[in-house]
Amino acid sequence: MVRFLEPSGTPAAMAAVGYDGRTWDTPANLARGQITTAERMRSAELETGGPGAPIPVGEALDLESAEFVDPLTGRPMSGAQFLDRRLRTDALAVVKDGRLVLETYRDGMDETDRHVVHSCTKTLTSMLVGIAVDEGRVDVAAPISEYVEELGAIAAWDGVTVQHVLDMAAGIDTEEHYERPDSMYWRYAAAVEYYEQQAPGEGALAFVVRELTRRSDEPGSRFNYASYLTNLLPIAVERAYGVPALDLYEERLYRRLGAEQPALLNLDSTGLPIVEGQANLTLRDFVRWGHLLLDSGRTLDGSQVVPAAWIAEAFRPDPARAEAFSRGESAEAFPGAEYHNQTWMLEPGRTATMLGIHGQFCWVDPEQRLMVVGMSSFPDQVHPLMTACLSQLWAVARHETS
Secondary structure (H helix, E strand, O other), X not given: OOEEXXXXXXXXXXXXXXXXXXXXXOOOOHHHHOOOHHHOOOEEEEOOOOOOOOXXXXXXXXXXXXXXXXXXOOOEEEHHHHHHHHOOEEEEEEEEOOEEEEEEEOOOOOOOOOEEOOOHHHHHHHHHHHHHHHOOOOOOOOEHHHOOHHHHHXXXXXXXXXXXXXXXXXXXXXXXXOOOOOOHHHHHHXXXXXXXXXXXXXXXXXXXXXXXXXXXXXXXXXOOOOHHHHOHHHHHHHHHHOOOHHHHHHHHHHHHOOOOOXXXXXXXXXXXXXXXXXXXXXXXXXXXXXXXXXXXXXXOOOOEOOOHHHHHHHHOOOHHHXXXXXXXXXXXXXXXXXXXXXXXXXXXXXXXXXXXXXXXXXXXXXXXXXXXXXXXXXXXXXXXXXHHHHHHHHHHHHHHHO
């Protein structure tokens, strides 16, 4: 049963080292801030389905001794240096052929810590939508306003479907620039209380209704990454079932993974789960959840949790989506990529990737039966150096396990 937690508060002793609920994501504080979200945000704890299911272990992969190339100097660099000094890794796991071949904790994190996975939560949320679609509760071709009635009075949302929201191609005028203090993102951060503040935030839905009122493109024509859209999905699923979304996350997904520890979902002031970025998981439980994307919706023990057709659809290349992606801001960083069902397709038809700010990821290559899962505290939310490091890490893991 879902358990609700009020913010526990940051220990007063942390002030002595410059850490509090407003400075948690400064570069010096990230390693702690990302494993302590329940100190500053309301949270719901999703229970496990029983004792954790063991993860089979395979022949150890030694990535620390593998040779990398430093993107900053062009010189050879050991894997240990690369993970610690360039990617700022907190935890990393590699699964090959269903067996854990690498598990490492760094930068003060340990196996019991629940690390926020930021926007990887988006892909995890799309799995719940996939279940709802399979059961006939949600139609991705239907207007999103059919499920989130508050959008029906806003003309800009006319013709925007659930699929447009899933693909971040709603045509709504939004922007998400973490580096700009005047960005819409920072008004959203206040709405959902990412930082300690004097007054409660208005909540994610109220933010959308107030701020996302103008159209910039025809729906489906341009990929425009907007985290604010994702929070509409649990509302749609909740109203389609008439069951709280948190209960659905727990019963239909989390309890079926064989997880070791309860997961945390941080909430806004209205109790809505902030699923554009606020799932908190141990490394091993992230591996368990991510395995659904690798293996056609099946857990490590072969149990079908998410419809295989939904996972297969995520990997399906589509020329229209590729064209929409090429018109968006991410095209330069990820040429030839697509975005579908809240998941990055950096090699359409080959790999799928969950990505979160500060270096969170779950990269899967079903053809090689390979999954690389990582949690990091890279100083910037997004950065070309971080992207280059992630791409190299996945390529080295593929080479070393082939």
